[in-house]
Amino acid sequence: MTTLTAPPPRVRLARFRDLTLVPVILILLVVGAFLDPIFLSVGNLTNVLQQQASISLLVLAEALILIAGKFDLSLESTVGMAPAIAVMLVIPASAGGFGLGLPGPLVIPLCLLIGAAIGVFNGFLIIKFQLSAFIVTLAMLIIVHGLQLGPTEGKTLFELPESILYLGSATWFGLPAAIWIAAVLFAAGIAGLGYLRLGRALYAIGGNADAARAAGIRVDRVLWGVFILGGTLAALAGVLETGRLGAIGSNQGVGWIFMVFAAAVIGGVSMDGGKGTILGALTGVLVIGLVQNILTLKGVSGFWQPVVYGCIILIALIISRIAGGKAQD
Amino acid sequence: MTTLTAPPPRVRLARFRDLTLVPVILILLVVGAFLDPIFLSVGNLTNVLQQQASISLLVLAEALILIAGKFDLSLESTVGMAPAIAVMLVIPASAGGFGLGLPGPLVIPLCLLIGAAIGVFNGFLIIKFQLSAFIVTLAMLIIVHGLQLGPTEGKTLFELPESILYLGSATWFGLPAAIWIAAVLFAAGIAGLGYLRLGRALYAIGGNADAARAAGIRVDRVLWGVFILGGTLAALAGVLETGRLGAIGSNQGVGWIFMVFAAAVIGGVSMDGGKGTILGALTGVLVIGLVQNILTLKGVSGFWQPVVYGCIILIALIISRIAGGKAQD
Amino acid sequence: MKRFGPTVALNGAGITIAEGETHALVGRNGAGKSTLVSILTGLQRPDEGEVLFSGEAAPALADRDAWRQRVACVYQKSTIIPALTVAENLFLNRQTANGLINWRTLRAKARDLLSTYEVDVDAEALAGDLNVEQRQLVEIARALSFGARFIILDEPTARLDGPAIERLFARMRALREQGVTMMYISHHLDEVYEICQSVTVFRDARRVMTRPVAELPHDELVAAMTGEATAAYEARTRGAANGTVVLSAESLSLAGRFQTVDLSVRAGEVVGLAGSGSSGKVGLAETLVGLHRPDSGTVTVNGTRVRPGDVPAALGAGLGFVPEDRNREGFVPLLSVGENGTLPIARKLGRYGVVSPARRRSKAVQLIKELDIKTEGPDQPVGDLSGGNAQKVVFARALVDNPAALVVINPTAGVDVKAKQALLGAVEDAVERGAGAVLVSDELDDLRICDRVLVMFHGRVVKDVPRGWTDHELVAVMEGIEE
């Protein structure tokens, strides 16, 4: 019977798998400090965090969805569309709104509601209709963006109610509010996935949906909830971004989703579901933010930036592959 | 022996699964004819085919890769990068080239070689290093595009050798050469996947790679070959596109990959591997081409086009889900 | 009654299990046993009919906890989630009543639970790192932990070796003494006689009989399952093998699996490979066919020294292979019977890389006939076949090229009596045609067709046992009790 005892070291190691990117972050910090004295200043690092705050919410959303074994590309379009439509519902027609005259403070709840509604629709098609999540959310990426372009006619909305600007531009206790919000949500995500039954249910569903069902987890309901949560987080990311930029451009969020996936996957979240942690995803976001910051500080030519960037993603991927020890899929 | 005779209905039905989009195509033809008399003219339909010729090669490549159970996002960047770099190797420095003075007729072989080389590299990372195909090819999408932007400094290449323009602009037997080329390659793809050992091996690998390996198929070698073939087809698509447009812009191919996946998946190719046919993928391309054509003919506002477009993808997806009868993943 | 599309999986089937007994459910592959299990455990709704527990109507489908207090189940398909720890798997979806999960308490509870049921597994290990037996024990412990007085075990022994099965049975007997009712599904009829009091037989989606085990002779039971009189499989006698060596290995080693193994198989000979769990027998067999590249040593197939770790080379030299796990390595579920069967000989079905569908079809029809595969025809996807028939397709694939040497691993796992006979018969047929075979199995019954059995222990061949062994002798060697 002695042979049956699993060797404990292995397990301990597994815990550290979330943190394979920590050495990469340290290297980036050292390299950055070396390349530019400004880099390690509090101001610059705060900027990096603020810049990553809204995209990090998308990474959080995508990590939850990926862990549950699904996929959502449409999040990036929600970042622009949800605040844009919410704002148009509130502002007068003269400022480019629908002229419904809804009260200004409603704008954030409306925005989150729109995000949630997109999640409901995605969930409906993917879970109830059992369509391919990749293609459904790809089509939704296009549609949701169109639903912003259509009503705004591609114009930037810049007469915004004060309430939607506040979160993305305020400073709390000396740090941008967006950083606090992202930090709280990530902490909630880490705790929720680590210590809540619902959070653990995501792992169970992503790991083996049939087994989860047999264990009494209401798989469809949980998945649907995750899509709704994802849409809501994307809308909140849109609110933060709107506040940071002071207006809603027609391209807000466009092109983010690739970075979101890259951050989640190099952070150890599996595209196959059931594996990865929110903490890991967070390290992925930080790596990408630091790389961007260093490239900017060094003024690497815009033509060659993508190459450097892509190579760093590959290297991070290789590192997490070697540290993780298992083939990826 | 009597029990061995298969009841024909079941099998026949399975064959028709490739063709679930045929009714959609018929509806589109009827709707199109109704909306615009020009739509059904030989000239217009020829245009549709010509416009879809190069993207269809990408769909062919992606279908092969998906059937083998893998994934390649980087194809779209190859469409611009391979011809651009090939041209720069050939044209004089004064026209924006490297000034190597290689002979002009080499440009197409060089272009295909570059495409193949990208496939080799993708294959190396995905097969040998066992990295996630999604993220590797995502990084490669960025890198390959950067490898076009860097040397060209983002400029459009206007002065092209005659040889690279020929295929995309010539007319053979009254039809654009690009249509013939795409037709021949699709026919080869259909026949190859249906009747060649290698083609069947793709299905076996995509369906169950371990079983394929145990049955003596050299899985790694075949997969690598598929990535190389995919890169080469993407480069050829780039040649056709270059001929059609008469220049190589820095955005050539950018943003195609989503349409490519949409076409393949609504055409019945599974994102999970092992399922789908080239004929099905072809119907997917046609649906997308016809929809685009109708939207253009009707002059649907650019703001709302994406919505119409995305909805049609969703509808096609639902139809192929209902006709296919099985949950997608 | 339960339908899946056109398939009627259960048709007016009923079963009544008395309290405190261990009730066997037997039937051929695809008879509807697992479907009944999923209805009895509230995973699926019957199209017609109802489930009663102690005379009361079953709870609503959505109320999983109520179901689990009435009936616990170890399903045929693993319901372990590999990426989670053993502790979490044990308490899946009930890690805590409400509020935050206290991992320390959970681990402690898990350790308690594991020690209550004497399962020696580390509660913190990832379930994916456990071996088959350990996973099964975890599933059993979990099933029992709900306090249900009725437990269903769907083919728990299909992937366990002899000692593990003994341990399982000891556990089941202890449970029965505590008054727990059990339903036990297995294709090993001797196990039914060993552990059960009554038996229900399903055939073609219907119940054909229920009888106390004690008054039911073995033959009658088999006849009820198959619908015809079937004699138990008798190993054939063969003359001493003195043909040429068709498969040999010299000082083959693979770190962590086995060391310096020598082996040679002659034409017309079946060599068995036995050993308890982790003895390295499967690793050895897989290395022979090239699935692993050995650290040292050579493999010779039919006179050709094949490149190590090269499956196509080994198959090309005349080897046929039946892998350990048919679902993982045996077949491509979406491809047809014909195509799966002819994968290794695709090159022979046409010239210039072309595969002729007509020739493939005719070859497939021949294979279907030879192995008596129950299928709609050569174009049916293998994924739609029942377990036993799928396994026959895997055999067909191994035999399609008239191999000079055959390597067969656990050929009868999870297949019914009738199929088992057919499969063992197929091995013997091939050997009579002049092939040599290596048969790896955890089942002593299978090993009876072997001319000699090589017993492995901790990665080494410790004994070459000639025909005529008794179960007891062989098990003793396998357990390393007697050298």
Next chain:
Amino acid sequence: SGTQTTGGGGGGGEGKIGIDHPRADSDFWNSYIKYVPQMASELKVDLMPATNSQNDVTKLVNNVQALIGQGAKAIVMAPQDTGAIATTLQTLANKKIPVVTVDTRPDKGQVYMVVRADNRAYGTKACEFLGEKLGGKGKVVQLMGSLSSINGRDRAEAFRECMKTKFPRITVFEEPTEWEGSKAASMLQTRLEQNPDIKGIYMHAGGVHLAPTLQVLKQKGLLVPPTDAKHVFVVSNDGIPQEFEAIRKGDIDATVSQPADLYAKYALYYAKAAIDGKTFKPGPTDHDSTIIQLPNGLEDQLPAPLVTKDNVDDKSLWGNQVK
């Protein structure tokens, strides 16, 4: 230089200028990017390494933050999305860092100077040229850029409005090409199939639209000299050398030369002036342009000449200066 007054005691010229380029994938902007260091050495400005926001306002904002962190005393940028930088401009104003924007005019937020040519004027000039050539009737196609870019919208709206008011008998087809050559070719081809009598084309960006348009016309046999009745009149926009080449060959008829060189030159000029503490007033300048007053700053409207066969060899056009 009558409009220029020297501010209180300045003239030090010390201080680094941060510059962000908007994108790296269009011919026009790449010409601009190449002019920047050249002009910087002419004007002797201390330029920090340029950043590139790749047509992404988020990146632009991040880049500006980095430039501030690195001690930029003035910033030159070309926000393609003009609304979404309001907050950034506010931050810069708070830090007393003057901003020169190139090509686009921010809707909100303080700027020191906007250096641009009037994009609405491009559309109007193209409309007037085509209207005259077509004799006030017929059909024309407008190959539009991205609808979400202010410049594209300005050109499109001005062209559309001018056609409506001045040439009401001309039908305009609008094709949203998203600055993509592939879409432009497909849409133009389809439209010509549907309306073979289209006689005029206005394309928003020569860099991406020129070659595909010529290729489609060639395929249709419509690439004939202006003397031929089948000729389709084409007006382009940008002023890159290839357009001039096409004008010389008679393939296209005109283009609006968007002054890449002047953009670079005056962007740096004003940035330096801002650091030196100089101020400007509305009115004509010494370089054939006019400064106008905006609610949030000043705008120097650089000349954007219409180039036709008559003036295509003018040496002062930037398109004739690049190799």
